[in-house]
Amino acid sequence: MLSAIGLDEAQESAYRALVALGSAEVADLAGRLTLPEEEAVRALRRLERQGLAARSPARPGRWVAAPPGVALGALLSRQRHELARAERAAALLDKEYRAELAGTGGPEVLEVVSGTGPVAQRFRQLRLTAATEVCSLVSGRAPGPLPPVTEGVAHRAVIERDGLGDAMAPGGLDRAGAGHRLRVTDRVPTDLMIADRSLALIPLTDRASGPVALVVHASGLLDALAALFEAVWREAVPLPTLTGAAPDPDAARPDATDLRILSLLLMGLTDASTAKQLDLGLRTVQRRVKRLMELVGVATRLQLGWHAYERGWISRPGEAPRERPDTG
Structure with a gap:
């Protein structure tokens, strides 16, 4: 998370540990981070150079974290300044590039x-x-x-x-x-x-x-x-749009998983691909589809798709969900 301001994984972990502990000796910090002590020392010294950690003057041998609001704020400010400089340089280079193109008849297509x-x-x-x-x-x-x-x-x-x-x-x-x-x-x-x-x-x-x-x-x-x-x-x-029927396995309506299965099948996915997409078993998908077909009283999946639209379970993209009574 803090890599954007120049901290690698070891430095960030060490700094977070110091913030949580308040202060720590190298051996304690290395044990907490599961790092060799020499690697923990290197991380602490890099944090020290960046103003994020310091040796405790009151307790020799211990390290303390600099206040995040001050120390990280300074790094963020520096990064913003460098980013602004890079943006100005990019704009200048783009201006030079476009001027060169104008003088040579335009860019290569x-x-x-x-x-x-x-x-x-x-x-x-x-x-x-x-x-x-x-x-x-x-x-x-x-x-x-x-x-x-x-x-x-x-x-x-x-x-x-x-x-x-x-x-x-x-x-x-x-x-x-x-x-x-x-x-x-x-x-x-x-x-x-x-x-x-x-x-x-x-x-x-x-x-x-x-x-x-x-x-x-x-x-x-x-x-x-x-x-x-x-x-x-x-x-x-x-792609069909789900209308957000509430999950209710005991009611004569599909639950949220049923609607997702139905939507994926209407998109053209196979049963196996649908199962993989939703992290379900293949037999679970097939069993739910069969239950939906029995619910609306149809013999084919094509008929199931038509009834799903007519009953307002799904809608076309951009179409507002229609209020339609579910007659079961």
Whole structure:
């Protein structure tokens, strides 16, 4: 937590221990931190240089913590000052960059990035520097869950149905209400990420030397990619929205777990993927689905989805939950 102001894990642990104890000898502190005494001494000396700890003048051999409000406040102030200087330097460099582009006829439209590290770094840069919106097309080939979005930045993503289980790691459904607007389609034409409609990144086929990605700067090509995303977005299926029925296993209504299972199945996940997403057993999922089908008196899951919407258990994204009597 304190790494942002220059403390490593050992220093932070030592400082927290000193704050909790008031004062401590090296041997006691090393035992509390399960560190060799020489490592505890090094951590204390680094804290001393940063003004966070000092040798006790009244009790030789013991160390005391500096008051957090004063000592950490000073470090935070220094970090803010350095960050402000870095921001001014970045703005100056950007101004010089744009002036150079204006003198040479504009930027290169395409940029090729090679290697696992550089490609991953450019993905992070696009996502973290976006100010308004990130748009993504995610194929079944794209590994891992959807990345978190920066607070205040919208994220629209169309996910290929085969990759839905991987794109949404356990608990990932909650992201739909925390910045992600998700839709599902059978197939996306390419993996794609667009930041603020000013920069795009397309991963290409991996080479023997590692992954390759194409960065597209502002241009007619970028406009075409944005139009492609919007076309896929329009045709994709929105994720159903839960209406928040109260858990009540004895009532003739689904509980919260039933609704999550139903929502994931309507998104196109298999029973196995749904079980993994919700950390349930496969038989538990299948048993609950069977109970829901018996509850509404239907023979197929397609009929179950229709009845779930008609009864107000789920609603389309952007649609207000409808007050509809549940006739059982």
